[in-house]
Amino acid sequence: MRIGIVCPYSFDVPGGVQFHVRDLAQHLLSLGHHVRVLAPADDDAALPPFIDSAGRAVAVPYNGSVARLSFGPLTAARVRRWLTEGAFDVLHLHEPLSPSVSMLALWAAEGPIVATFHTANLRSRAMQAAFPLLRPSLEKIAARIAVSEDARRTLVEHIGGDAVVVPNGVFVDDFAGAAPRPEWSGTPERPVVAFVGRLDEARKGLPVLCEVVPRVRAVLPGARFLVAGRGDLAAARALLADPAGVEFLGPVDDAAKQALLASADVYLAPHTGGESFGIVLVEAMAAGTAVAASDLGAFRRVLDDGDAGVLFATGDADAAAAAVLGLLTDPSRRAEVAAAGQRVARRYDWPVVAGEVLAVYDTIRTGVAAHARVVADRRLPAPRGPGA
């Protein structure tokens, strides 16, 4: 099958949607499909061979964070050319509502279109103002995918219609098989709590984590908090009353992230909102680490209502500290939660998730083919009489 995938965010900076697109493309390629990905990127950037650059991305504030997007007449022309040259059987757009290449591709494309909506946030003023203009384009999408039940609900509420849920994927074996690093591994006296996320986005929960640290260390003075993620380190340190016990690792690559999650005793997800899925929770579960997470709808669903992890009231540092301490002080409970997490993580393994995505492609292609047969039959001359 010839598959064209469009990612609105630049591959120059890492992000959840970019990783999702890259991994999906890689997995579909390994199954023998023809896959091209279009995404903004600096032309000289070192990209995987299956990614085509849609041009340089510009950093613009959008949807609560600074996104690197690509737009303008030049980009639109490139998108159009890419679509023509690709001659795809299925076009799969990611985040068609962000003002970048996906929106441009949707505007220009005809034929079977699948779209995946990643964010649960559609409530911006700009979106409401521009929506009537976008609706005709959105009507072209034959199959909508939401990455979680929460994302689906927002979608249905704001745009109407319906969508199917296909979760984000994780290469579970990469995490399950990651070797722990001694310097990141915990001991009973010095247990390790890990956190991965942008430091400068408050909704990722770093301020909550900083309040959790002294509460946990009051009971377990040796507890270490390893914080990985890009952002202003000085500003992050300023949130801490006492820097002891917290180590900032800065941005980490895939291998380091896998090792960190495999080494830690507990993964803490203190996010305060705006999360539609929680891929990092699945990664931690896949690595066999017990997860303590905010009681956000998306997290509750990933953690099977608390069966595969411990939930605490969102933004409540006392509750978060209690959840972390509960896991750190009870090794058998921690092992139980981690084992349940590992079972649940299998559901998000790429072979399973990509199978779901392919089922969506096949379903809409089946419709197109069946309809083409009906139309062809209609064009045939009227039924022949006997003996004709």
Place this chain on the structure above:
Amino acid sequence: MTSLAWALLALLVVCALAGYLSATAQRLDRLHHRVETSRAGLEVELTRRASAALELATSGELDPATSLILADAATASLDAPRTPAALRDATDADDAARWAAESGLSRALAVVLPAADGLGEAGGAPATGRVGDAAHRVALARRFHNDAVVQTRRLRAKRVVRWGRLAGHARLPETADFDDGASSYDS
């Protein structure tokens, strides 16, 4: 001069109105095409599911009571008229009977299939796997069809479409209201 300006203004207004009507008609045409496509796809997936269910029922893998119930439900679905002409001329009562038959098959399959959590995991015999897969596709196809129907009806309810008679003689599409067994999607 002023009359010329007025005439030009009127021409401009007429042109803008014509452009808007034509754009809306094009949108509607695209949506109608989507509804027909998704309906055709749903029909294929339903046929595939019923055939797979009948195959499972006659495979000897199930106990006789379950086999009989499943075969009955699958046959009811396969016997339903499904030629393009029959689908075009179907009345509301025909549709209701059809969806009742499909819901019946879904309920029969719910007993047979292992509890899949909406992720297409089906174990057991190959025939069971095929039915599970087909049932999952039916759920997808129904979602996509209903999505197209809801959007089409939304546009057709607009005044400009009704007063401009932009829909022509196309039948107002109806959603496919049957139990597709994908309860996890509705939770």
